Amino acid sequence: MLVHLQSALGIAAIVALAWLLSENRRAFPLRTVLAGLALQIALALLLLKVAVARDVLFSLNGVVDALTAATKAGTSFVFGYTGGGKAPFAVTDPSAMASFAFQILPLVIVISALAALLWHWRILPAVVGGFAWALRKTMGIGGAVGLGSAATIFLGMIEAPLLIRPYLAKMSRAELFMLFSVGLSTVAGTVFVLYATILQPVIPGALGHILVASVMSLPAAILIARIMIPGVSETDAGAAPGFEYRSSMDAIARGTEDGLRLWLSIVAMLLVIVALVALADIILSHAPDVAGSPLTVERIFGWIFAPVVWLFGIPWDQAPTAGALMGDKTVLNEFVAYLGLAHLPQGALDPRSRLIMLYAMCGFANLGSVGIMIAGVSGLVPERRAEIVPLAMRALISGTMASGLTGAMIGLLPVTS
Numbered sequence: 001m002l003v004h005l006q007s008a009l010g011i012a013a014i015v016a017l018a019w020l021l022s023e024n025r026r027a028f029p030l031r032t033v034l035a036g037l038a039l040q041i042a043l044a045l046l047l048l049k050v051a052v053a054r055d056v057l058f059s060l061n062g063v064v065d066a067l068t069a070a071t072k073a074g075t076s077f078v079f080g081y082t083g084g085g086k087a088p089f090a091v092t093d094p095s096a097m098a099s100f101a102f103q104i105l106p107l108v109i110v111i112s113a114l115a116a117l118l119w120h121w122r123i124l125p126a127v128v129g130g131f132a133w134a135l136r137k138t139m140g141i142g143g144a145v146g147l148g149s150a151a152t153i154f155l156g157m158i159e160a161p162l163l164i165r166p167y168l169a170k171m172s173r174a175e176l177f178m179l180f181s182v183g184l185s186t187v188a189g190t191v192f193v194l195y196a197t198i199l200q201p202v203i204p205g206a207l208g209h210i211l212v213a214s215v216m217s218l219p220a221a222i223l224i225a226r227i228m229i230p231g232v233s234e235t236d237a238g239a240a241p242g243f244e245y246r247s248s249m250d251a252i253a254r255g256t257e258d259g260l261r262l263w264l265s266i267v268a269m270l271l272v273i274v275a276l277v278a279l280a281d282i283i284l285s286h287a288p289d290v291a292g293s294p295l296t297v298e299r300i301f302g303w304i305f306a307p308v309v310w311l312f313g314i315p316w317d318q319a320p321t322a323g324a325l326m327g328d329k330t331v332l333n334e335f336v337a338y339l340g341l342a343h344l345p346q347g348a349l350d351p352r353s354r355l356i357m358l359y360a361m362c363g364f365a366n367l368g369s370v371g372i373m374i375a376g377v378s379g380l381v382p383e384r385r386a387e388i389v390p391l392a393m394r395a396l397i398s399g400t401m402a403s404g405l406t407g408a409m410i411g412l413l414p415v416t417s
Helices: 002-020 030-049 051-059 061-083 100-104 107-120 123-139 143-155 159-163 173-185 189-199 206-228 248-284 297-312 316-332 334-342 351-360 367-380 382-412
Strands: none
Touching: 002 206, 002 297, 002 382, 030 051, 030 123, 030 206, 030 382, 051 061, 051 206, 061 100, 061 107, 061 189, 061 206, 100 189, 107 123, 107 189, 107 248, 123 143, 123 206, 143 159, 143 173, 143 189, 143 206, 159 173, 159 367, 173 206, 173 367, 173 382, 189 206, 189 334, 206 351, 206 382, 248 297, 248 334, 297 316, 297 351, 297 382, 316 334, 316 351, 334 351, 351 382, 367 382
16 A cells, blocks of 8 residues: 555656646646546556456567567578577577577567558558547547657657648647657557567566557656646647558568668667666776675666656665666666666566556657657758757656656556556
C-alpha cells in the first residue's frame, strides 16, 4: 500500500511541476488533466488486467519470436556465422559469438520495411485513424495535431510530422509543442520488437508492455504539454496526404532504406556512447574513492536520478540502481538504458521495479533525439525554426515527465503483480 501511495505522490508531483513550468498558470486545463489521467488508468487496467486483452498483448511475443527467426535467416545468409549462421569451426563459448550489429540490430531494417508495406496496404493508416478518433473523443484534440500524435506511436517523431506537413506552417505554438512532447514521450513501432528482444529474458511479455507504455504515454504527453503551454487544437487536418508508395515493392525498398539509415545510426551511436562513457570512467578513476568505491558515470547518474525514480514508486534501496538507468536514458538514450536493465545483476531490481522502469524509460526524450527533431522538423518548415528550437528543447522536459507519469501510473495501479 505504501509503495502505491508513493507512486500517487509522484503523479501529483509531476503534474505540479508541469504547472510550475507553465507559461500561463491561470489557464490550468483541469478537464484535459482529468481526462488524461483517467484514460491512462483505463488503458492500463484494460490492457494489463482484463484477461482477454492481456492474453492478446502477451501473445504478441510470438510475433517477436517469428520476426527474430525471420531476421536471423536473412542475417545468416548475408553475414554468415557473424549473423547467426553455422560457424565453420568449433565454438567453445557461444556467448562470444553474439553480435548486436549483425544479429540483433538488423531487426530494425526488417521492421522498417514491414511497416512501410503495412502502410501501403492501408492497414497502419486505419489503426492511426482509430487512435486519432479516440484522442478527439477523450482528450478534446483533433485535426492535424491529433493525427500527428496518433501516428507517432507507429512511425516515429520525424516520420509522423510528414503526414501533416502541409499544416505544420499554420499550427499554433501549443500544437507544435504537443506534437513534440508526444514524439519524445513514446518510441516508434520500428523499435518495439528490438527493445522487446532485449528485455524478454528479464520481463515476460516485454513487447506487450512496450506497446502499452507508448499508448499510455500519448495522453500523458498531451496533458503535460497542455499544462506547460496552454492552448486549443485549431488546425484542421482535413484529408492530410500520407506516405505514398507506387507499389508494394517500392514500399519494401524505401522502408529498407529508411531502416538501413536507422541501423547505421544506432551502430554508430552505440560505438561512440560506450567509448565516451568508458573514457569518462577512466578520467573519474583518478578521483578519490567515494563511499569506498571508485567514481563512475553510472554511480553519479544513480545519485542524481534516485529521487526522481523514487517518485515513480521505486523503493529507496533500489533507487540508485534505477536512477542510473534513468540517467542513461535521459543523457544517452533509451536503447542504452534498456541494455543496462537487461544486464542488471540478479536481485538488483525486484520485478515491480523492473516493470516501472520499462514504462518510465519508454520514450525518445534525450539530447540526441532533440537534435534530430530540430533538424527534421526545421527541414519541413524552415520558416519556423526560431520557434522549433526552444519548443523542442522544452519538449525534452515534457517528454521525460510524460514517460515518468506513465511509470508512476504503473506503480500506482495493481498491474505489476
